[in-house]
Amino acid sequence: MKRFIRDTIFCSLFIFGIMGLFASVTLFKVFDLFDPIGDMFSDFELTDIVFSQLQEDPIADERIVMVNIGNLPREGIARQIEIINRYEPAVIGLDVMLDAVKEWPEDSALTRVLSETPNIVIGEKLVGLNEETGEFAMTVKPEDHIVQEARLGYVNLITNAEVQEDLKMCREFTPSEIVQGETRYAFPVRLAYAYDSAKTEKFLARDNDIETVNYKGNIISFSSANYGMKYFALDVYDIFDQNFTADLFKDKIVIMCFMGEYIGDTETTEDFYFTPMNENYVGKAKNDMFGGVIHANIISQILDEDPIDQMSKSTEIVLAILFCLFNVFLFKIVYGAMPKWYDGITKIFQLFEVLVLASLMIYLLLIFNYKADFTLAMIVIALSGDSLEVYHGVVKNLFSKERRKEVFKINRRFWETQ
Numbered sequence: 001m002k003r004f005i006r007d008t009i010f011c012s013l014f015i016f017g018i019m020g021l022f023a024s025v026t027l028f029k030v031f032d033l034f035d036p037i038g039d040m041f042s043d044f045e046l047t048d049i050v051f052s053q054l055q056e057d058p059i060a061d062e063r064i065v066m067v068n069i070g071n072l073p074r075e076g077i078a079r080q081i082e083i084i085n086r087y088e089p090a091v092i093g094l095d096v097m098l099d100a101v102k103e104w105p106e107d108s109a110l111t112r113v114l115s116e117t118p119n120i121v122i123g124e125k126l127v128g129l130n131e132e133t134g135e136f137a138m139t140v141k142p143e144d145h146i147v148q149e150a151r152l153g154y155v156n157l158i159t160n161a162e163v164q165e166d167l168k169m170c171r172e173f174t175p176s177e178i179v180q181g182e183t184r185y186a187f188p189v190r191l192a193y194a195y196d197s198a199k200t201e202k203f204l205a206r207d208n209d210i211e212t213v214n215y216k217g218n219i220i221s222f223s224s225a226n227y228g229m230k231y232f233a234l235d236v237y238d239i240f241d242q243n244f245t246a247d248l249f250k251d252k253i254v255i256m257c258f259m260g261e262y263i264g265d266t267e268t269t270e271d272f273y274f275t276p277m278n279e280n281y282v283g284k285a286k287n288d289m290f291g292g293v294i295h296a297n298i299i300s301q302i303l304d305e306d307p308i309d310q311m312s313k314s315t316e317i318v319l320a321i322l323f324c325l326f327n328v329f330l331f332k333i334v335y336g337a338m339p340k341w342y343d344g345i346t347k348i349f350q351l352f353e354v355l356v357l358a359s360l361m362i363y364l365l366l367i368f369n370y371k372a373d374f375t376l377a378m379i380v381i382a383l384s385g386d387s388l389e390v391y392h393g394v395v396k397n398l399f400s401k402e403r404r405k406e407v408f409k410i411n412r413r414f415w416e417t418q
Contacts, residue, residue, distance in 0.1 A: 004332065011332075012328050047362065051277045060232065061216075064299060065231070065248060066259065066292060067084070077096065078114075083240070085113075089249045089253070089254045090248070090255055093188075093253065094120060095123045099125075110146065136177055139184065151190055154184055156301075167274060173188075174211070175191070192299045195253050204405070212307075213275075273291070309370050320376040328384055335392065342401075348384060
């Protein structure tokens with residue numbers, strides 16, 4: 001029995017060794033030939049199915065109103081704010097970078113309007129992340145004469161994209177960051193706080209460095225998004241022509257942001273992201289949500305007290321180790337007691353385990369808002385059956401003097417026994 005347990009442990013170590021070797025090989029891009037295939041699946045997670053297919057149709061969030069600023073100059077944005085302010089919104093969020101220096105006549109109207117709008121949050125961008133300390137070097141924000149007393153919130157979203165034209169998949173965000181020792185808060189967190197400070201403080205008390213966005217809906221049914229209207233949106237000239245009822249903005253959160261040259265413009269790449277709500281799981285072709293709408297989804301989950309809890313990395317590793325030990329232990333019994341049935345039994349059992357874990361990941365997120373990650377465990381399960389045979393057929397034989405000799409003793413008449 002001791003030898004059995006020892007082999008189970010050594011074989012499990014062998015499996016994790018194979019995984020480590022493979023990870024090193026892919027890290028050094030040995031298989032660059034297959035990069036297009038890898039890239040196709042790199043932006044896919046199994047739990048995306050929950051957001052794109054399994055959720056109920058969204059209920060409109062009447063607390064939030066989206067306003068498209070399109071390609072308006074600063075005078076046009078100032079005019080929009082002026083009109084919206086007449087209808088007494090709770091807070092206005094301006095998701096646009098105002099860092100470029102303009103001539104005073106062009107800035108004067110916006111500066112005046114902002115000075116008359118105390119309930120406004122303006123976007124800033126954090127740059128210069130130090131990977132070692134986790135702190136940012138600086139913020140890109142409007143000049144002081146524009147910002148004045150306005151609150152700032154960073155609009156950075158977590159993606160792997162380096163430039164606007166790259167695929168920008170957004171699943172997560174950071175509620176706060178450190179810039180030169182000072183805590184800065186995310187744009188949607190600032191807006192949620194202005195609307196309901198108690199719920200926002202409860203959300204921040206979770207003290208998570210990274211939160212998963214609990215996507216619920218979009219502004220319109222873009223061709224690449226499977227869910228439709230969650231947030232009421234006004235286009236650029238709807239504001240100027242006042243194509244809305246008087247109560248639309250009263251005590252609401254108004255997010256002014258770029259949503260294309262016009263609402264429905266899907267050709268732009270500016271501030272346009274892929275999200276898990278995209279119905280094209282693999283090799284996504286069209287973006288489905290603008291950055292401002294992602295901020296709206298974050299605000300909704302804060303105000304609805306509907307965050308997503310996520311499995312820790314340590315839990316994921318522990319579960320993978322337990323599954324590995326269990327499978328190797330069980331498969332060794334089959335290997336010794338029923339050798340002729342080994343391949344069939346182990347393959348069926350592996351398939352069953354993977355299907356159960358995949359279904360459990362989807363179920364936990366859909367029902368309990370818990371994002372479990374069994375990816376490592378599923379990889380271990382997939383490797384365990386064949387790795388056990390390699391361990392017994394190669395690894396153990398390499399440590400046996402008699403078995404090593406057999407490598408150089410070739411039976412030249414082996415076909416006569418076949």
